Amino acid sequence: MLVVTGGGTGGHLYPGLAAARALIAAGQPVTYVGALGGLEERVLPESGLPYRIIPAGKLSREALRPAEGVKVVRGLLAAQQVVRELEPRAVLSMGGYAGFPVAFVAALLGIPVVIHEQNAKLGLANRILARWARRVALATPITLPPNLAAKAQVVGYPVREEKLPQAEARLALGLDPQRPTLLVLGGSQGSKELNEQLPHRLYPLLDEWQVLHQCGVRWEAALKPLQRPHYHLRGYLDSVLAWSAADLAITRGGAGTMSEAAYHRVPVLGVPLPKSLDGGAQWANVGFYAKQGAARRLESWNDFEAELRALLDPSTREQIRDRLGRLSPAGAARRLAQMVLEAA
Numbered sequence: 001m002l003v004v005t006g007g008g009t010g011g012h013l014y015p016g017l018a019a020a021r022a023l024i025a026a027g028q029p030v031t032y033v034g035a036l037g038g039l040e041e042r043v044l045p046e047s048g049l050p051y052r053i054i055p056a057g058k059l060s061r062e063a064l065r066p067a068e069g070v071k072v073v074r075g076l077l078a079a080q081q082v083v084r085e086l087e088p089r090a091v092l093s094m095g096g097y098a099g100f101p102v103a104f105v106a107a108l109l110g111i112p113v114v115i116h117e118q119n120a121k122l123g124l125a126n127r128i129l130a131r132w133a134r135r136v137a138l139a140t141p142i143t144l145p146p147n148l149a150a151k152a153q154v155v156g157y158p159v160r161e162e163k164l165p166q167a168e169a170r171l172a173l174g175l176d177p178q179r180p181t182l183l184v185l186g187g188s189q190g191s192k193e194l195n196e197q198l199p200h201r202l203y204p205l206l207d208e209w210q211v212l213h214q215c216g217v218r219w220e221a222a223l224k225p226l227q228r229p230h231y232h233l234r235g236y237l238d239s240v241l242a243w244s245a246a247d248l249a250i251t252r253g254g255a256g257t258m259s260e261a262a263y264h265r266v267p268v269l270g271v272p273l274p275k276s277l278d279g280g281a282q283w284a285n286v287g288f289y290a291k292q293g294a295a296r297r298l299e300s301w302n303d304f305e306a307e308l309r310a311l312l313d314p315s316t317r318e319q320i321r322d323r324l325g326r327l328s329p330a331g332a333a334r335r336l337a338q339m340v341l342e343a344a
Contacts, residue, residue: 036053139156157329206230249267261295
């Protein structure tokens with residue numbers, strides 16, 4: 001038995017599901033452990049995987065809030081029960097607060113732990129777990145201290161390795177199959193900032209382009225009046241359909257978003273969260289791709305028109321697509337599964 005754990009948001013959950021399925025394809029029994037209140041509560045029952053849901057408190061970079069502290073303790077106690085019951089040969093943690101309890105308990109019990117870091121810098125949970133982890137899997141190269149670098153390997157970020165013909169994807173989304181398409185993606189829950197800043201800035205493109213804007217389910221009704229012919233607002237989009245349909249994208253800087261852009265070779269203008277909100281993870285993610293010439297990063301909304309003009313140039317997009325092809329995470333789930341099997 002192997003355990004894969006992590007969730008809370010799609011950025012931790014979906015690569016974990018991809019890795020779990022790769023382990024199952026290799027003939028291994030797998031149970032997925034997620035967190036109460038996370039996205040996995042909805043997704044795991046539909047996944048077909050054996051799963052458990054346990055409490056988990058959010059780890060803070062500054063101070064532990066009392067209510068979260070109680071959840072952390074409850075999560076560790078529940079994790080202890082799950083680990084003793086399942087007796088896993090190894091645990092793969094995808095990081096984040098939801099991936100912490102089971103991995104921490106397993107490490108204390110001497111069970112091999114592999115951690116996967118999706119971002120271009122170690123998150124808080126993985127910084128804590130890294131000292132006990134048998135192996136450290138990375139989505140992108142990260143400078144690590146020697147003791148961690150010795151057990152680290154870049155495997156990429158597991159994504160759904162599915163693509164559709166562009167016209168077919170556009171038709172499935174109710175779009176014009178022949179019109180060039182700009183995708184706006186603020187993560188699985190949408191982005192308030194992108195919702196507020198982009199529609200009016202993108203209306204001038206609609207004579208030639210169409211815009212597919214995932215605004216988040218919670219904001220969909222309020223934003224419907226902003227729709228125009230060829231400006232389509234959706235609460236939630238299937239990622240394979242959305243990326244397959246797109247010629248370029250304006251997105252947040254989540255690790256999953258950037259990796260999906262690389263897999264589908266869609267040029268991105270990244271608008272990362274402020275460093276104060278996520279410790280600089282999204283800023284680092286977009287920066288990694290930008291340094292490779294595989295994305296552009298918006299430093300200020302004052303620069304938006306210039307950055308967009310650059311991406312509207314077909315030759316610029318072709319150069320970025322070429323660089324993205326070299327960074328594609330294809331095969332990442334298989335590589336991560338192999339690392340877990342070697343550690344078990």
